[in-house]
Amino acid sequence: MFSESFKMLLLGTLTLSQFVSMMSIEQKVGQLFLFGFQGISYNDQIQLLIDKGVRGFVIFGRNVKDKDQVKELVEQIKTHCDDIPPFVAVDQEGGMVARIRDIFVPPNAMLLGSVNDTELTYKVGYLTGKALRDLGINMDFAPVLDVNSNPFNPIIGVRSFWNEPTRVATNGVAFFKGLLSAGVIPVGKHFPGHGDTDTDSHTSLPVINKPESNFIETDVSPFKIAVENKIPALMTAHILLPFWDNVPATISKKIISYLREKLGFDGVIISDDMLMKAVSEGKSVKEAVKQSLLAGVDMFIIWKDLETQLEVADYILQEVKNGNIPEEVIDNAVKRITKLRLLAYASELNELDLQVEKIWEEISDGIALCKGNFSLEKDKKYLIFFPYNPGVSIVQERAYTREYITSLLKKEGITFKLVKYNLRSTPYRYIKTIKKASTYDGVIIFTMDTYRNKYSAELVNLLIHENKNNLLIAIQSPYDYLFVKDKELVNAYITTYDWNEYLAIRLLDYLIDNTPLKGECILTKGGI
Incomplete structure (x- = not known):
């Protein structure tokens, strides 16, 4: 089913470093992306991306008819990735953000925050993960760890567990542990904190002007606690923090280094969609990806546009070959990604007997x-x-x-x-x-x-x-x-x-x- 080297990695007869060293540079670069695609069934676009070495795909609403169709689509993607198991990810936070609606859909996080029962939140996370795992999906862009301290925030709101960091942290940790127990990789978002913005980063760059100490104490706190509880992946925010850096967080080496060095996060860092105006305004997408990669981000979401996706992948490959991106940067990212891939593939399911009606x-x-x-x-x-x-x-x-x-x-x-x-x-x-x-x-x-x-x-x-x-x-x-x-x-x-x-x-x-x-x-x- 998989390549001999990946089988050896699973068996422990090959180290992570040895496994990565056996990959071509083309294979390594292909690991860096989570791409969206058109259609509700397996097609030439998906095959082309797989042929380019891409092993990460994102299911969006445009790819969904119903759960049976999604399951078939995911199975086809996995069948055609015959060397290593691919990531198949989805935005299934719950409530207003849920791409697949005929399975268990958790509520908006703020409703769970209102109950504030972490055992219940864990169960909801588990049910969410189990419903996704049953379809073959192994990564969920959840939970939202942003503290919604600005009631006029146009993009976070009820997606956040609450307006203060402790409740966000405890419920966020419970939810991601529930996902993990069902065999699905959680991706906490949006580091270092999107909760105090009054601008939608899909359309423009939000700027947070607040004292550094206040931001660290309030907005960063849930991410710090999530890292302490071993969350395996985090997503960055396309926001500007003038006290910290003069570029958006996703492409800021200062902010990504803080996550790595100060908070001690050794998991995978994933960008939010690189087509969003907040990060792509005034520069090409390929340049934004390069800056972000050099800043320390491991994986990049590009939710649509095959031409742009191929252009970015080819550009990063060429920049590595030209020596403008050190291969060591790629190797370190691929090691973290592969480690996460192993967690997704080899995680044991924790079977819980839960009644959905009782949970609701x-x-x-x-x-x-x-x-x-x-x-x-x-x-x-x-x-x-x-x-x-x-x-x-x-x-x-x-x-x-x-x-x-x-x-x-x-x-x-x-x-x-x-x-x-x-x-x-x-x-x-x-x-x-x-x-x-x-x-x-x-x-x-x-x-x-x-x-x-x-x-x-x-x-x-x-x-x-x-x-x-x-x-x-x-x-x-x-x-x-x-x-x-x-x-x-x-x-x-x-x-x-x-x-x-x-x-x-x-x-x-x-x-x-x-x-x-x-x-x-x-x-x-x-x-x-």
Whole structure:
């Protein structure tokens, strides 16, 4: 199945250094990449990359039809890599970032942070890894170890476990250990910390201007603890830290050296996508990869564009041959990558008997009541607004279009009128219904990512002026409340941190049966 040298490496009759020394420079360079590709089945593009020595592939939403198709695709990739086992990676953080949706999908990390039960977080990590491993996927770009200290962060938010480092660290470690116990390589991200940005690095370079001591104490802390707990791989952030260096972290030798030397990390360092504007603006992708490689990064994600992928691989190969990149740099990277490959291939599965429904019941305890109280009564009528057609970010590949509550409310005999409102449309298209809000016994407004969907904040403001018995429910970002103009008129505020049928059921338990909500509101510190 594999080359004789890799078999000898597995058996321990060949050392890592000996194994790497037997590889050609072309084979070594091919180890450095994690490439995306087009299509939902094995094709000529994948074969071409394999022929170039590439042994790392990333599954994106464009490659997914369903789990059976993904499993077949992964099997084909592995079959055609007959010398060493390839990495097949995916972004399966959970919640808003999950490329494969018909398997176990963990919640947004912040919901787990609200529960703050590391045993539960470990189980969720395990179930996530097991679902991926069953498809042949052996690497997950998770967990997010960023501390979401900026509530206006447009790209991290609920992907983070919390807004303070200890909770992020303990839950992050639990999640990555769960992944590992299921035989999947975790990749913690985004070092040295993307949580205090107000810019999306997919489109421009975020700059964090805060004191060095504060950044190290807060943002770097979860990564330090993850390293101490032997996380095997970390992903870099395309962010600028002026106190540290004048180039983005991914291409900063100072910052990567800090990770290696100060924090003692000896695992694999993986770049975030090298096509992102934050790192590729003003320079070619191939030059950015070269700078990053010389800074100490081991592997590079390029999520699309076959022409660019081949150009980068050829350029790095030529630069090594020309002596502009020392072969020792390549050898050291390949040794770390091979060590990680062995971990992915030879890891033993820890079989746990877990019931998904029971796990989701525990997860749903993270729903938090942030302000006031609200209840539904059978002899009264309610007006409910629920969003659809949300603005979808680059990292978000699902839309929260299923409301789940209609059937639940009907089953309980609650009288209500449901209005599905378009997040991208002015609320004044619903003005007639809004003006009648005062005729109802209560109004419930579901919101989603108001920072991105500004019309919903305007809708909320109009409705809370019409009916004082109102409930605002944020089904993803808990910070939606902050965007409401007349906050004092919000009677009650709940954040679910995520949305699915399990969370809808738990929400209705509170609204109808007054079952207390156990989660913690992340806004409490800021005063609400």
